[in-house]
Amino acid sequence: MTAHTSRWLTRDTARPEARMRLVCFPHAGGSAGFYRSWGQSLTEVEVHAVQYPGRADRFDEEPPHDLVRLAADVAEALEPLADLPLAFFGHSLGAPIALETARALQRRGIHIEHLFASGSRDAPLPTGLVAEEDPDRLLDDLVRMGGTDAEMAADPIFQEVVLPYLIADGRMFHDYTMAPEPLLGCPVTTIVGDRDDDADRRPWSALSTAPVQEVSVPGNHFYLIADPPYSVLHKALSVPRPDSC
Numbered sequence: 001m002t003a004h005t006s007r008w009l010t011r012d013t014a015r016p017e018a019r020m021r022l023v024c025f026p027h028a029g030g031s032a033g034f035y036r037s038w039g040q041s042l043t044e045v046e047v048h049a050v051q052y053p054g055r056a057d058r059f060d061e062e063p064p065h066d067l068v069r070l071a072a073d074v075a076e077a078l079e080p081l082a083d084l085p086l087a088f089f090g091h092s093l094g095a096p097i098a099l100e101t102a103r104a105l106q107r108r109g110i111h112i113e114h115l116f117a118s119g120s121r122d123a124p125l126p127t128g129l130v131a132e133e134d135p136d137r138l139l140d141d142l143v144r145m146g147g148t149d150a151e152m153a154a155d156p157i158f159q160e161v162v163l164p165y166l167i168a169d170g171r172m173f174h175d176y177t178m179a180p181e182p183l184l185g186c187p188v189t190t191i192v193g194d195r196d197d198d199a200d201r202r203p204w205s206a207l208s209t210a211p212v213q214e215v216s217v218p219g220n221h222f223y224l225i226a227d228p229p230y231s232v233l234h235k236a237l238s239v240p241r242p243d244s245c
Helices: 003-008 068-083 094-107 135-144 156-175 230-237
Strands: 021-025 046-050 086-091 114-118 119-123 188-193 200-202 214-217
Touching: 003 068, 003 214, 021 068, 021 094, 068 094, 068 156, 094 114, 094 200, 114 230, 119 188, 119 214, 135 156, 188 230
Parallel strands: 021 046, 021 086, 086 114, 114 188, 119 200, 188 214
Antiparallel strands: none
16 A cells, blocks of 8 residues: 555455455544454455544544545545455445545546445435534433443543544534535445434435445444444345446
Protein backbone atom coordinates (compact mmCIF):
# COMPACT_ATOMS: atom_id res chain seq x y z
CA MET A 1 0.00 0.00 0.00
CA THR A 2 1.09 3.59 -0.57
CA ALA A 3 1.73 5.86 2.42
CA HIS A 4 -1.51 7.73 1.67
CA THR A 5 -3.50 4.50 1.48
CA SER A 6 -2.00 3.10 4.70
CA ARG A 7 -2.94 6.29 6.57
CA TRP A 8 -6.60 5.74 5.69
CA LEU A 9 -6.83 1.94 5.81
CA THR A 10 -5.75 -0.80 8.19
CA ARG A 11 -5.36 -4.48 7.40
CA ASP A 12 -4.69 -6.98 10.17
CA THR A 13 -4.65 -10.15 8.05
CA ALA A 14 -3.04 -10.23 4.61
CA ARG A 15 -4.64 -12.66 2.17
CA PRO A 16 -2.64 -12.64 -1.07
CA GLU A 17 -4.83 -15.46 -2.40
CA ALA A 18 -8.10 -13.55 -1.85
CA ARG A 19 -10.28 -12.85 -4.88
CA MET A 20 -11.92 -9.77 -3.31
CA ARG A 21 -11.32 -7.04 -0.74
CA LEU A 22 -13.96 -6.09 1.83
CA VAL A 23 -13.67 -2.49 3.03
CA CYS A 24 -15.34 -1.76 6.40
CA PHE A 25 -16.53 1.70 7.47
CA PRO A 26 -16.95 2.41 11.22
CA HIS A 27 -19.90 3.99 13.01
CA ALA A 28 -19.97 7.45 14.64
CA GLY A 29 -17.29 7.55 17.32
CA GLY A 30 -15.79 4.36 15.91
CA SER A 31 -12.36 3.55 14.53
CA ALA A 32 -10.83 0.91 12.29
CA GLY A 33 -10.06 -1.21 15.35
CA PHE A 34 -13.77 -2.05 15.60
CA TYR A 35 -13.20 -4.55 12.77
CA ARG A 36 -9.90 -5.91 14.07
CA SER A 37 -10.92 -9.58 14.23
CA TRP A 38 -12.89 -9.69 10.98
CA GLY A 39 -9.95 -10.55 8.77
CA GLN A 40 -9.31 -13.71 10.78
CA SER A 41 -12.90 -14.92 10.35
CA LEU A 42 -13.64 -13.88 6.76
CA THR A 43 -11.02 -16.06 5.15
CA GLU A 44 -12.27 -15.75 1.56
CA VAL A 45 -11.73 -11.96 1.37
CA GLU A 46 -9.03 -9.55 2.47
CA VAL A 47 -10.53 -7.19 5.05
CA HIS A 48 -9.52 -3.53 5.23
CA ALA A 49 -10.99 -1.04 7.70
CA VAL A 50 -11.19 2.72 7.18
CA GLN A 51 -9.49 4.91 9.77
CA TYR A 52 -11.23 8.29 9.91
CA PRO A 53 -9.13 11.29 11.01
CA GLY A 54 -9.26 12.41 14.62
CA ARG A 55 -9.01 9.02 16.36
CA ALA A 56 -6.62 6.17 17.16
CA ASP A 57 -3.33 6.69 15.30
CA ARG A 58 -4.83 9.79 13.61
CA PHE A 59 -5.80 11.41 16.90
CA ASP A 60 -3.71 14.52 16.20
CA GLU A 61 -5.75 15.30 13.06
CA GLU A 62 -8.98 17.28 12.95
CA PRO A 63 -12.09 15.06 12.77
CA PRO A 64 -13.92 15.25 9.43
CA HIS A 65 -16.82 17.66 9.09
CA ASP A 66 -17.95 17.08 5.49
CA LEU A 67 -19.18 13.55 4.77
CA VAL A 68 -18.93 13.80 0.98
CA ARG A 69 -15.41 15.23 1.21
CA LEU A 70 -14.46 12.43 3.61
CA ALA A 71 -15.81 9.84 1.15
CA ALA A 72 -13.80 11.40 -1.70
CA ASP A 73 -10.62 11.12 0.39
CA VAL A 74 -11.37 7.48 1.19
CA ALA A 75 -12.02 6.77 -2.50
CA GLU A 76 -8.64 8.22 -3.41
CA ALA A 77 -6.97 6.01 -0.82
CA LEU A 78 -8.82 2.94 -2.12
CA GLU A 79 -7.92 3.41 -5.78
CA PRO A 80 -4.60 1.47 -5.51
CA LEU A 81 -6.53 -1.48 -4.01
CA ALA A 82 -8.94 -1.71 -6.93
CA ASP A 83 -6.76 -4.28 -8.68
CA LEU A 84 -9.13 -6.72 -6.95
CA PRO A 85 -12.93 -6.39 -6.78
CA LEU A 86 -14.11 -4.32 -3.81
CA ALA A 87 -17.12 -4.79 -1.55
CA PHE A 88 -18.15 -2.30 1.16
CA PHE A 89 -19.57 -2.82 4.66
CA GLY A 90 -20.66 0.28 6.56
CA HIS A 91 -22.26 0.28 9.99
CA SER A 92 -24.58 3.14 11.03
CA LEU A 93 -22.75 6.36 10.01
CA GLY A 94 -20.48 4.08 8.01
CA ALA A 95 -23.36 3.16 5.69
CA PRO A 96 -23.80 6.62 4.07
CA ILE A 97 -20.01 7.07 4.02
CA ALA A 98 -19.77 3.76 2.13
CA LEU A 99 -22.50 4.96 -0.25
CA GLU A 100 -20.70 8.22 -1.03
CA THR A 101 -17.34 6.45 -1.36
CA ALA A 102 -18.87 4.03 -3.87
CA ARG A 103 -20.24 6.99 -5.81
CA ALA A 104 -16.85 8.71 -5.75
CA LEU A 105 -15.18 5.56 -7.07
CA GLN A 106 -17.79 5.23 -9.83
CA ARG A 107 -16.78 8.70 -11.02
CA ARG A 108 -13.25 7.29 -11.32
CA GLY A 109 -14.51 4.31 -13.31
CA ILE A 110 -14.23 1.85 -10.41
CA HIS A 111 -17.34 -0.14 -9.55
CA ILE A 112 -17.86 -2.09 -6.35
CA GLU A 113 -19.38 -5.56 -6.15
CA HIS A 114 -21.73 -5.23 -3.16
CA LEU A 115 -22.64 -2.70 -0.49
CA PHE A 116 -23.70 -3.87 2.98
CA ALA A 117 -25.54 -1.16 4.94
CA SER A 118 -25.56 -2.32 8.55
CA GLY A 119 -27.65 -0.58 11.18
CA SER A 120 -29.50 1.04 8.28
CA ARG A 121 -32.90 0.16 6.84
CA ASP A 122 -34.59 0.80 3.52
CA ALA A 123 -36.99 3.62 4.39
CA PRO A 124 -37.63 7.27 3.54
CA LEU A 125 -35.16 9.72 5.00
CA PRO A 126 -36.26 11.27 8.30
CA THR A 127 -36.65 15.04 8.50
CA GLY A 128 -35.96 17.66 11.12
CA LEU A 129 -33.24 15.76 12.98
CA VAL A 130 -30.80 17.75 15.08
CA ALA A 131 -27.41 16.50 16.22
CA GLU A 132 -27.27 15.58 19.91
CA GLU A 133 -24.28 17.30 21.51
CA ASP A 134 -24.96 16.95 25.22
CA PRO A 135 -22.12 14.68 26.46
CA ASP A 136 -24.23 12.91 29.08
CA ARG A 137 -27.02 12.17 26.60
CA LEU A 138 -24.54 10.95 24.01
CA LEU A 139 -22.94 8.56 26.49
CA ASP A 140 -26.33 7.34 27.69
CA ASP A 141 -27.38 6.68 24.09
CA LEU A 142 -24.14 4.86 23.36
CA VAL A 143 -24.68 2.54 26.33
CA ARG A 144 -28.38 2.04 25.52
CA MET A 145 -27.62 1.07 21.92
CA GLY A 146 -24.97 -1.40 23.02
CA GLY A 147 -21.99 0.52 21.64
CA THR A 148 -20.09 0.33 24.91
CA ASP A 149 -20.68 -0.76 28.47
CA ALA A 150 -21.65 1.62 31.25
CA GLU A 151 -18.38 1.23 33.13
CA MET A 152 -16.28 2.24 30.14
CA ALA A 153 -18.60 5.13 29.29
CA ALA A 154 -18.13 6.46 32.83
CA ASP A 155 -14.34 6.41 32.55
CA PRO A 156 -13.03 10.03 32.40
CA ILE A 157 -10.21 9.03 30.05
CA PHE A 158 -12.67 7.38 27.66
CA GLN A 159 -14.82 10.51 27.75
CA GLU A 160 -11.86 12.80 27.15
CA VAL A 161 -10.60 10.78 24.20
CA VAL A 162 -13.81 9.64 22.49
CA LEU A 163 -16.39 12.38 23.09
CA PRO A 164 -14.79 15.05 20.86
CA TYR A 165 -14.86 12.92 17.73
CA LEU A 166 -18.19 11.34 18.64
CA ILE A 167 -19.69 14.83 18.73
CA ALA A 168 -17.88 15.79 15.50
CA ASP A 169 -19.16 12.67 13.74
CA GLY A 170 -22.72 13.50 14.80
CA ARG A 171 -22.42 17.02 13.42
CA MET A 172 -21.02 15.70 10.15
CA PHE A 173 -23.86 13.21 9.78
CA HIS A 174 -26.61 15.73 10.48
CA ASP A 175 -25.04 18.32 8.15
CA TYR A 176 -24.96 15.77 5.32
CA THR A 177 -27.54 16.12 2.56
CA MET A 178 -27.79 12.98 0.45
CA ALA A 179 -28.21 13.53 -3.28
CA PRO A 180 -30.56 11.03 -4.97
CA GLU A 181 -27.96 10.31 -7.68
CA PRO A 182 -25.72 8.95 -9.06
CA LEU A 183 -27.31 5.54 -8.66
CA LEU A 184 -25.28 2.49 -7.78
CA GLY A 185 -25.51 -0.58 -9.98
CA CYS A 186 -24.47 -3.11 -7.35
CA PRO A 187 -26.64 -5.17 -4.99
CA VAL A 188 -27.27 -3.65 -1.57
CA THR A 189 -27.93 -5.67 1.56
CA THR A 190 -29.24 -3.84 4.60
CA ILE A 191 -28.68 -5.60 7.93
CA VAL A 192 -30.84 -4.48 10.86
CA GLY A 193 -31.17 -5.79 14.40
CA ASP A 194 -34.71 -6.87 15.23
CA ARG A 195 -34.61 -4.63 18.34
CA ASP A 196 -32.91 -1.69 16.64
CA ASP A 197 -34.97 1.47 17.10
CA ASP A 198 -31.99 3.66 16.18
CA ALA A 199 -31.22 2.40 12.67
CA ASP A 200 -30.26 4.88 10.00
CA ARG A 201 -33.07 5.31 7.48
CA ARG A 202 -32.15 5.61 3.81
CA PRO A 203 -34.11 4.87 0.61
CA TRP A 204 -31.68 2.16 -0.51
CA SER A 205 -34.13 0.65 -3.02
CA ALA A 206 -34.08 3.99 -4.86
CA LEU A 207 -30.30 4.35 -4.69
CA SER A 208 -29.30 1.32 -6.75
CA THR A 209 -30.45 -0.17 -10.03
CA ALA A 210 -29.60 -3.65 -8.68
CA PRO A 211 -31.63 -5.64 -6.11
CA VAL A 212 -31.83 -4.45 -2.52
CA GLN A 213 -32.37 -7.02 0.23
CA GLU A 214 -33.04 -6.40 3.91
CA VAL A 215 -31.81 -8.95 6.44
CA SER A 216 -33.10 -8.94 10.02
CA VAL A 217 -30.78 -10.30 12.69
CA PRO A 218 -31.22 -10.69 16.45
CA GLY A 219 -30.09 -7.71 18.49
CA ASN A 220 -30.08 -3.96 18.86
CA HIS A 221 -28.16 -1.27 16.97
CA PHE A 222 -24.81 -2.82 17.86
CA TYR A 223 -25.86 -6.42 17.23
CA LEU A 224 -22.55 -7.02 15.43
CA ILE A 225 -20.41 -6.70 18.56
CA ALA A 226 -21.74 -10.00 19.92
CA ASP A 227 -22.50 -11.63 16.60
CA PRO A 228 -20.85 -10.20 13.46
CA PRO A 229 -22.87 -10.99 10.32
CA TYR A 230 -20.21 -13.24 8.81
CA SER A 231 -22.75 -15.70 7.41
CA VAL A 232 -24.65 -12.90 5.63
CA LEU A 233 -21.43 -11.59 4.11
CA HIS A 234 -20.21 -15.03 3.10
CA LYS A 235 -23.49 -15.93 1.42
CA ALA A 236 -23.74 -12.68 -0.54
CA LEU A 237 -20.10 -12.53 -1.60
CA SER A 238 -19.99 -16.18 -2.63
CA VAL A 239 -22.63 -15.67 -5.32
CA PRO A 240 -20.84 -15.18 -8.65
CA ARG A 241 -21.93 -12.13 -10.63
CA PRO A 242 -21.17 -11.47 -14.29
CA ASP A 243 -21.05 -7.73 -13.76
CA SER A 244 -20.32 -5.42 -10.86
CA CYS A 245 -21.89 -2.05 -10.16
